[in-house]
Amino acid sequence: MVLDSPLPQLDHLFDYRIPPELADSATPGVRVTVPLRSAGRVARGYIVETVDEADGFEGELSPLDSVVSPVPVLTPEVWALARRAADRAAGGASDILRLAIPGRQVRVEKAWQAAQSTPVRPDPVDSPGITGYAGDLAQRIAAHERLAVDAIPAVVQVDGDSWVGAWALSLAQMAARTVAAGESAIIVVPTYRDVDQMLAALSGFLPADRITRVDASQPNAERYRGFLDCLSEIPRVIVGNRSAVYAPASRLGLIVVFDDGDPLYSEPLTPYVHARDAALIRQEQSGAALVLAGHTRSVDVQRLVDIGWVTAIGPERATSPRVLVTATADHDDQAATARIPSMAWRQAKEAIATGPVLVQVARPGYAPVTACATCSSAARCTVCAGPLGIARAGAAPSCTLCGAIAAGWACPTCEGTNLRLVTRGTGRTAEELGRAFPGVPVIIADGERQVTAVDARPALVIATRGAEPIAAGGYAAVLLLDGDRMLAAEHLRIGEDCLRWWSNAAALARRGAPVVLTGVTGDLARALATWTQQAFASAELLDRRALRFPPAVRAASVFGDATAVADAIAEVRDLPGANILGPTPAEEGVRAILRIDYAHAGNAARLLRGAVIRNATKRRKAPPGKAGYRPPPTLKVRFDDPEILS
Structure with a gap:
C-alpha cells in the first residue's frame, strides 16, 4: 500500500497483513488506515495490490487498522501515472494522488453505491464529423x-x-x-x-x-x-x-x-x-x-x-482574422505610439454601430501604476516601497501591496507632490472610452467582474487578457491595447504569452471584423497579422536551443541551505551534459539550477530525489535554547521551474 504522507522518506510501498475480518473489503484501490510503528500513530493510505506472501520478509507484518471505504478510488492506471509523473519530477506519488483523488464525502458515496446496484444500459451515441477539418x-x-x-x-x-x-x-x-x-x-x-x-x-x-x-x-x-x-x-x-x-x-x-x-x-x-x-x-x-x-x-x-x-x-481551409498593426499603418509617429492610435479609433467608431467592440487591456483596476509628474520616477509606498496605484476615479493613491494610503506623498528624487498615470487599467479605460462614445454601454470584464458572455447589441467591452467574454455572433472589432506594456515583463516566455493572449482575443471576432494591434512591431506583430504562430514558436525554439534554455533542455531548481544544495548538486554534476548554474542567494538559503538533456533527465531526477530523502532523514541539531526542536529539512527540487525563465 501507499501512505498518504508528504514525507519523502515514506514515498514507497509498505506491506501490511490483511486481517480475516477485513479480507472481503480490503481490495486494491480502497482507502485504509494503518498503524505506524512509532508513538502508536495511525496513517491513511490506499491499497495498491494484494498478494499471498510478502517477498523477502520472514517476520510478522502489522495488520491493517481499518478499511475507510469499500470503494476502489485508486485505479491501477492512475497509480501508475502518479508514480511515473512523480519520479520524472523528483517528487512523491502521494502528493499527486492528493490532487487526483478528492476527499471522501460519506453521503455522496453512499448515494452513489446505492445507484450502482441498478445496472444502467447507456443509449447509443452518434458519431459526428469534425467541422472544418479533413x-x-x-x-x-x-x-x-x-x-x-x-x-x-x-x-x-x-x-x-x-x-x-x-x-x-x-x-x-x-x-x-x-x-x-x-x-x-x-x-x-x-x-x-x-x-x-x-x-x-x-x-x-x-x-x-x-x-x-x-x-x-x-x-x-x-x-x-x-x-x-x-x-x-x-x-x-x-x-x-x-x-x-x-x-x-x-x-x-x-x-x-x-x-x-x-x-x-x-x-x-x-x-x-x-x-x-x-x-x-x-x-x-x-x-x-x-x-x-x-x-x-x-x-x-x-x-x-x-x-x-x-x-x-491544421484546418482543412486556412482561415485567419483580419489583423491591422497600427505601428506600420500610421505614418504619424505620435499617432502610431499613442495608446489608442487614430486608426484604432476609426475602426472602433465604425464597428460600434453594428455590434459589440472588445478592448483588451493589460491590467485590471483604475491606474495600477503611477509616477511622479515632475521627474517620472516610479511612485513608491513610504511604508513598504511597493508601487502606488489609484483604485478608482477620485480615490487617493494607495499601495498595491500593503494598502497604505499615500497621504502627503512627496517624490524622494525631486520632492514633487503630483502624480501622473503610467498605466491605465480597465476602470480608467472604460472612463475614457465612455466619454468618447456617449450613449454606448460599457461592460468591464476582469478578475473582479466576471462576465462570460455578451449579446450582439452595440457595447464597449473592456477586458483583461484571458477574461474576454464571448459575444453572440462575434465582436464587430477587437482592439488590442497596451501591447508594449505586456512585452515589458521580464520573462523569457513573454513573447509567447503575448502572442497567445492576442490570438485568443482575435479568435473572438466575427468573420472579416478588424483586429487592431497597437504599439507592437517586429516578429510578434508579423506572426499575429499573418496568423503564423507556429513559425514564431519554431524560431523561439531555435533560440532556446542555442542558449540551452527550456524546453530545449530540462532544467531543475535546487533550493535549500548552502550545504544541502552543494550535496545535491554533487550527485548530478558528473552526469553527461549536466550544466550547473549558481548557487545564488534565494529567499531561504541558496538556489542552484541544473540544465541537462532529456536523455539523462530521468537519472538526474532519481539522484536528486535521493538527495532530498537523505536530507529529510538527516539528524539536525536544535538551535540554542530550543531543546527537542528539530529544524525541518530545507532541500527542495523543482523540475521545469517557470521561475528559471524569469
Missing part, C-alpha cells in the same frame, strides 16, 4: 495518434442561443466520436470559462449523464460525485482543469489539452507536474489518442513536433 484528423484520432491541432479562430452557435469558440465545437465532436466508439475522453482546459464553453458544446452531442465535470471550483460534494461517476464502466467525457488529467476513466481513448501554454496548467504544489507532461505520460501508458490544441502553439509542443513525437494538423 477526414484525416478523425482517422488519426481513431488510430490513437499524438496530434498538435491548430484551432479554427471563430465563434459558433450551439444548442440554441449559446455561442462558443470554434475550438470547443471541434473538441466536442472529437470527444463524441470517441464515446460513440465505446471509449472515454478527458478534456483539460485552463479556466472555468473554457469549461463552460466545453459543456455547452458537448450538450449538443451527448446526453448529460455522459458528461462529467471535475474541477477545483466545484463544491466538495459535487466534485466527489463527479469523481465517482468517472469510476463507472460507461464511456463518458470528463471535462475539467489541470487536475482532470488524473481522473479515472474507463477504456480511455482520447486525451485533449487545450491552450497548453497557459500558466494555469503549471501545478503550484509539489511535485509541480505540468498538466501537459502528465497528459503525455498518460497517453504513453494508456495508448489513447492525444490532442494538444490551441490558437497558438507553445514552444514545448513545437519541440515535440520537431522531434516527430506529435503530428501537426
Whole structure:
C-alpha cells in the first residue's frame, strides 16, 4: 500500500497483513488506515495490490487498522501515472494522488453505491464529423495518434442561443466520436470559462449523464460525485482543469489539452507536474489518442513536433482574422505610439454601430501604476516601497501591496507632490472610452467582474487578457491595447504569452471584423497579422536551443541551505551534459539550477530525489535554547521551474 504522507522518506510501498475480518473489503484501490510503528500513530493510505506472501520478509507484518471505504478510488492506471509523473519530477506519488483523488464525502458515496446496484444500459451515441477539418484528423484520432491541432479562430452557435469558440465545437465532436466508439475522453482546459464553453458544446452531442465535470471550483460534494461517476464502466467525457488529467476513466481513448501554454496548467504544489507532461505520460501508458490544441502553439509542443513525437494538423481551409498593426499603418509617429492610435479609433467608431467592440487591456483596476509628474520616477509606498496605484476615479493613491494610503506623498528624487498615470487599467479605460462614445454601454470584464458572455447589441467591452467574454455572433472589432506594456515583463516566455493572449482575443471576432494591434512591431506583430504562430514558436525554439534554455533542455531548481544544495548538486554534476548554474542567494538559503538533456533527465531526477530523502532523514541539531526542536529539512527540487525563465 501507499501512505498518504508528504514525507519523502515514506514515498514507497509498505506491506501490511490483511486481517480475516477485513479480507472481503480490503481490495486494491480502497482507502485504509494503518498503524505506524512509532508513538502508536495511525496513517491513511490506499491499497495498491494484494498478494499471498510478502517477498523477502520472514517476520510478522502489522495488520491493517481499518478499511475507510469499500470503494476502489485508486485505479491501477492512475497509480501508475502518479508514480511515473512523480519520479520524472523528483517528487512523491502521494502528493499527486492528493490532487487526483478528492476527499471522501460519506453521503455522496453512499448515494452513489446505492445507484450502482441498478445496472444502467447507456443509449447509443452518434458519431459526428469534425467541422472544418479533413477526414484525416478523425482517422488519426481513431488510430490513437499524438496530434498538435491548430484551432479554427471563430465563434459558433450551439444548442440554441449559446455561442462558443470554434475550438470547443471541434473538441466536442472529437470527444463524441470517441464515446460513440465505446471509449472515454478527458478534456483539460485552463479556466472555468473554457469549461463552460466545453459543456455547452458537448450538450449538443451527448446526453448529460455522459458528461462529467471535475474541477477545483466545484463544491466538495459535487466534485466527489463527479469523481465517482468517472469510476463507472460507461464511456463518458470528463471535462475539467489541470487536475482532470488524473481522473479515472474507463477504456480511455482520447486525451485533449487545450491552450497548453497557459500558466494555469503549471501545478503550484509539489511535485509541480505540468498538466501537459502528465497528459503525455498518460497517453504513453494508456495508448489513447492525444490532442494538444490551441490558437497558438507553445514552444514545448513545437519541440515535440520537431522531434516527430506529435503530428501537426491544421484546418482543412486556412482561415485567419483580419489583423491591422497600427505601428506600420500610421505614418504619424505620435499617432502610431499613442495608446489608442487614430486608426484604432476609426475602426472602433465604425464597428460600434453594428455590434459589440472588445478592448483588451493589460491590467485590471483604475491606474495600477503611477509616477511622479515632475521627474517620472516610479511612485513608491513610504511604508513598504511597493508601487502606488489609484483604485478608482477620485480615490487617493494607495499601495498595491500593503494598502497604505499615500497621504502627503512627496517624490524622494525631486520632492514633487503630483502624480501622473503610467498605466491605465480597465476602470480608467472604460472612463475614457465612455466619454468618447456617449450613449454606448460599457461592460468591464476582469478578475473582479466576471462576465462570460455578451449579446450582439452595440457595447464597449473592456477586458483583461484571458477574461474576454464571448459575444453572440462575434465582436464587430477587437482592439488590442497596451501591447508594449505586456512585452515589458521580464520573462523569457513573454513573447509567447503575448502572442497567445492576442490570438485568443482575435479568435473572438466575427468573420472579416478588424483586429487592431497597437504599439507592437517586429516578429510578434508579423506572426499575429499573418496568423503564423507556429513559425514564431519554431524560431523561439531555435533560440532556446542555442542558449540551452527550456524546453530545449530540462532544467531543475535546487533550493535549500548552502550545504544541502552543494550535496545535491554533487550527485548530478558528473552526469553527461549536466550544466550547473549558481548557487545564488534565494529567499531561504541558496538556489542552484541544473540544465541537462532529456536523455539523462530521468537519472538526474532519481539522484536528486535521493538527495532530498537523505536530507529529510538527516539528524539536525536544535538551535540554542530550543531543546527537542528539530529544524525541518530545507532541500527542495523543482523540475521545469517557470521561475528559471524569469
